[in-house]
Amino acid sequence: MKFEHFFRSTVGIGLTAVLLLALPFIAALGGQAWVRILDFAILYVFLALGLNIVVGLAGLLDLGYIAFYAVGAYTWALLASPHFGLHWPIWAILPLGAGLACFAGVVLGSPTLKLRGDYLAIVTLGFGEIVRIFMNNLNAPVNITNGPQGITLIDPVSFGAFKFSGTTQIFGFALSGPQKYYFLLVALAILVIIINIRLQNSRIGRAWQAIREDEIAAKAIGINTRNLKLLAFAMGASFGGVAGGIFSAMQGFVSPESFSLIESIMILAMVVLGGMGHIPGVILGAVLLTVLPEVLRYGVGPVQMAIFGKMLVDPESLRMLIFGLALVLVMRFKPAGLWPSPERKRELTEAKP
Amino acid sequence: MDIFLQQIINGLVQGSIYALVALGYTMVYGIMGLINFAHGEVVMIGTLVTITVAGTLIKAGMPVALAGLAGIMAAVLVCMALGWALERVAYRPLRNAPRLTPLITAIGMSIVLQNVAMIVWGRNYLTFPSLLPKVNFEWAGAHFTAIQLIIVLVSAATMGGLLLLVYRTKLGMAMRATAQNPAVASLMGVNINRVIAAAFVIGSALGAVAGVMVGTYYEIAHYQMGFMLGLKAFTAAVLGGIGNLAGAMLGGILLGIIEALGAGYIGDLTGGFLGSHYQDIFAFVVLIVVLMFKPSGLFGEKTGDRA
Numbered sequence: 001m002k003f004e005h006f007f008r009s010t011v012g013i014g015l016t017a018v019l020l021l022a023l024p025f026i027a028a029l030g031g032q033a034w035v036r037i038l039d040f041a042i043l044y045v046f047l048a049l050g051l052n053i054v055v056g057l058a059g060l061l062d063l064g065y066i067a068f069y070a071v072g073a074y075t076w077a078l079l080a081s082p083h084f085g086l087h088w089p090i091w092a093i094l095p096l097g098a099g100l101a102c103f104a105g106v107v108l109g110s111p112t113l114k115l116r117g118d119y120l121a122i123v124t125l126g127f128g129e130i131v132r133i134f135m136n137n138l139n140a141p142v143n144i145t146n147g148p149q150g151i152t153l154i155d156p157v158s159f160g161a162f163k164f165s166g167t168t169q170i171f172g173f174a175l176s177g178p179q180k181y182y183f184l185l186v187a188l189a190i191l192v193i194i195i196n197i198r199l200q201n202s203r204i205g206r207a208w209q210a211i212r213e214d215e216i217a218a219k220a221i222g223i224n225t226r227n228l229k230l231l232a233f234a235m236g237a238s239f240g241g242v243a244g245g246i247f248s249a250m251q252g253f254v255s256p257e258s259f260s261l262i263e264s265i266m267i268l269a270m271v272v273l274g275g276m277g278h279i280p281g282v283i284l285g286a287v288l289l290t291v292l293p294e295v296l297r298y299g300v301g302p303v304q305m306a307i308f309g310k311m312l313v314d315p316e317s318l319r320m321l322i323f324g325l326a327l328v329l330v331m332r333f334k335p336a337g338l339w340p341s342p343e344r345k346r347e348l349t350e351a352k353p
Numbered sequence: 354m355d356i357f358l359q360q361i362i363n364g365l366v367q368g369s370i371y372a373l374v375a376l377g378y379t380m381v382y383g384i385m386g387l388i389n390f391a392h393g394e395v396v397m398i399g400t401l402v403t404i405t406v407a408g409t410l411i412k413a414g415m416p417v418a419l420a421g422l423a424g425i426m427a428a429v430l431v432c433m434a435l436g437w438a439l440e441r442v443a444y445r446p447l448r449n450a451p452r453l454t455p456l457i458t459a460i461g462m463s464i465v466l467q468n469v470a471m472i473v474w475g476r477n478y479l480t481f482p483s484l485l486p487k488v489n490f491e492w493a494g495a496h497f498t499a500i501q502l503i504i505v506l507v508s509a510a511t512m513g514g515l516l517l518l519v520y521r522t523k524l525g526m527a528m529r530a531t532a533q534n535p536a537v538a539s540l541m542g543v544n545i546n547r548v549i550a551a552a553f554v555i556g557s558a559l560g561a562v563a564g565v566m567v568g569t570y571y572e573i574a575h576y577q578m579g580f581m582l583g584l585k586a587f588t589a590a591v592l593g594g595i596g597n598l599a600g601a602m603l604g605g606i607l608l609g610i611i612e613a614l615g616a617g618y619i620g621d622l623t624g625g626f627l628g629s630h631y632q633d634i635f636a637f638v639v640l641i642v643v644l645m646f647k648p649s650g651l652f653g654e655k656t657g658d659r660a
Contacts, residue, residue, distance in 0.1 A: 061453070111641065114648045117452075118388060122591045123644055125584075126637030133634050261584070265460050272457045313472050321468040327461030328443055335450035 020186055024179040035178040039250065041290040042185040043243055048270040048286040049192050049279065050239025055268065056277035057205060058232035059212025061121040063264050064108070064128025068237040070135060070259035071104050072097040072244025074145060077254045080155035083146060087155055094245050101241025102234045104131075109233035113226055116215075128264050136256040150255025157184060157249045164249070181250050188246070192239060196279050199235075208232055209277075273330055275337030284339050293323050358495040360617040361610060366501045366570065368609020369508035373563035374586030375593070375601040376515060377556030383532045383596035384552045386452070387444060390459035393583015394466035395435055395557050399428040399564025400481070400574045401474050408482050421484035428561040435466075436557025440550050463580075470576040478575050481568035504566045511562055512602050515555070519598060524551060532596065581633075588636050592643055594653020604651065611639050 027034040047069060054062045075097035079088045108127045112120055139147030156165035156177070164184060165177045199205045207228050210218040219225050248254045266289060274285020296319040304312055330338060374396055381389045407424030411417060443462050447455045488499040519525035530538035531548045539545045567582065568574050585608065593604025615635035643651060 055453075111645045115644055116648070118382075118386075118595065119591060119644055119648060119650075121388070122588060123641050126588065126640050129584075130634050130637050133631060137630050268453075269457050269460060272453045276451070276453065314476075317468040317471040320464055321472070324461045324464030324468065328458050328465065331450070331454050331458045331461070332443075332446055335447060335454045 024182040028176070028179065032176055032178055035176065035182060037291060037294045039178050039181050039185055041287045042182065042189050043247060043250075044267065044270060044286040044290045045189050045283050046185065046192055047240060047243045047267050048274070048282050049189075049196050050236045050243065051267050052196065052271050052277065052279070052282045053199065053208075053239070054232050054236035055271055056282065057200065057212065058208040058229060060229060060232060061117060061268075062124045062233075062236070063121045063261070063268065064124035064126070064131075065236070065240055065267055066259045066261070066264040067108075067128040067131040068101040068104055068240030069244040069247070069263075070131055070256075071101045071237075072241030073248040073254045073258070074135060074151075074244075075100050075241070076245040076248040077151040077154050078144075080249070081151055082153050083151045090157055090159065094242060097245040098238040098241040101244065102238040105233040105235075105237025106230060108237075109230045113229055125261065125264070128259075128261060132256050132259050132261075135259065145256075148256060150253060150257075152253050154248055154252045154254065156252065157181070157246065165252070181246075185246065188242070193279060193283075200279070204228065204231065212277075269327060273327065273337055275340035278337070278339060278341035281337050281339035281341070285337065288338075292326065293319060296322055355494040356617055357614075358493055360613040362495055362497050362501065364610030364613030365606060366497075366504050366609070367613060368589075368606035369505050370563050370566050370570070370582075370605075371586045371589045371609050372602045372605025373508050373511060373559050373566070374582060375590040375605045376512070376598065377560045378583075378587050379590040379593075379595055379598060379601040380528075380552045380556045382590070383598075384528060384549055385444075385448070385535075387455050388459065388587065389439075389444075389553075389556075390456065390583070391439060391443075391462040391466055392556065392560060393579035393581075393586070394463050394470070395432050395439075395579070396560040396564040396567070396582060397574070397576065397579030398435060398466065398470060399432045399561035400568040400578065401470060401479065401576070402431045402561075403428040403565050403568055404479050404481055404574055405474075407484065411482055417482075417484060421482075424482075424484075425562070425565050428565055429558050432557040432561035432564070433554045436553040436560075437550055439557075440553040445546070445549075467576055467579070474576060476576070478573050481572045481574055483572065484569055500569055504570060507562065508566065511559060515559065516598065518555070524548070528552060585636055588640050591650055592640055594650030597650070597652050600650055600652035607651075608636055608639070611635050 024035050024038060027038050047065070051062065051065045054060050054065070076093050078084055079086050079093050079096070081087075108124065112123050115123060135145045136148055138145040139149075145151070156163055158164060162168075164180045167174055167176050168180070169175075207218065207223045210221070210223055211225055211228060215225055247258075267286075270285040270289045271282050272285070273289065274283065275281025297315075300319045300322070301315040304315065304318075334340075374392065377392045377395070378389060381387055381392070403421075403424040406427040407420045410420035410423055415423075439462060443458050444455055447458060485500050485503060490497050490499070490502070519528060527538065527543045527548050528551065530541065530543055531545055535545050538548075567578070586605065589605040589608040590601045591604070592608060593600025593602070595601075612632055612635050616632040619631055647653075
């Protein structure tokens, strides 16, 4: 049976639901650190699916995606922390963060619509760097972002009296903070997956794919390429903004360091490595690339000790080395990604004209 | 006026380094349409190899000039080998893959090279041995050092050599043919694999020279230094019109000068609101503005649809 069919069957959905429910408790057996890793995996699923709209569906190579995440994160951090003494509710900040990120997406998108492929990539990359540099330096003469020290003591997500930080008792279960965030994130991720699926098969989604395949042809059949490209940017950006807000609340701390270029690149790697434009593939890519470095973090040191009896190589660099090699090897043997969409696989295996 | 001239000189020096690195990006891009993200790392390896070789030889009592020369030779050879290996191992198998695939591979290789460098040379900043005497010159109120002068001269000579190679030799002709149309070039008897490998090797050799220059100029090196340098150089290549050799050179020098002037004047221009730590912004702001009006860079030809 094909995977896709499995996930559409009742049994498949049931099993997935049970697994999703059980995961944070299984992870908790290894300590809360693993639950946090799980949280990040889901957060990255969310981000990668947002970027998938821009890169996978519309075919616009965006290397500055993290900037929108940063806008969302700083919106939350500034409006819900002692830094300015503001403590706005989630209902106000999250839409505002998404809106600001969306606006940033349009600001970036509108002057760059003429650009193709790699030129667009470098401009988005530059935009991401500009946003980061401003966040790093906007602490003088007026202290807005608190510079490289970042903003601390950010409010957690809360609905009324229900706070997502700390442990609460529900139906006799003790739920830790990270576990609660896990369920929030899973709910959000499911929402974004549904939006992605609906978009993909909609008029807009098909228009995006037409632009991706051949922009001139798309224009010729009457697609408004300018507006649709802007829409892709704006939509991807607002997902980034929401993810940023949750990130900032979950961490309780933001600093410009979290929004460096390498983060943008990692999210892009998740999309491409998993299988660009294919939702299950992107999810797989995001989970793998979040969990793999962490597994390596815990695995590399002890394995070295066991084999050689001493630390030959600094585990931190060895772990990144293996990670880099994994990227290279996956792309070498699965050029279309680990789990590409059936159409894409067919295109690649068929003889080139 | 003094500051103006001074910043132009500083920018010229920095710009010629950018230009040399940008050439590595642009050659590879021009021929195969690939952003070789690992190129900055090749430059970094060049610097670190020079430190090790020249440093060891100086310690062993060899005259500084000779040791420096040996260091540079070693760096160039190591980087050429590295460039060749990169192409052979990472990019050649992906020649017909979707176009984002080699980009991810390049990022993977960049991570690998950085961490190999960290394992070999450690995490700390390394001091670059001083290979040139510290002599100062003064001209019209602006100061410059012998090192700065030599950097500009050497990079001009290297770029001249590259232009001769590309426009006056058979290999160069093969490169230009491949850049225009690989399939047709191969029908005309051009060995595409050799040409692409040559582009990587030559680009890496230029990168090694640039790496030595960065080392002598800043007298310090680090395993992460390649990243920002590569980014700026790539920006320079795009600014000039990627795939275009003259564009990369002019783009690099322009970027260096804009950055230097920007850092020198931003405080005055904004009434002290923005300080010189915004220096890195200029590269990108200028890039975005230029691309708004000239979507394929200052000197780039109109490219076909690659998206």
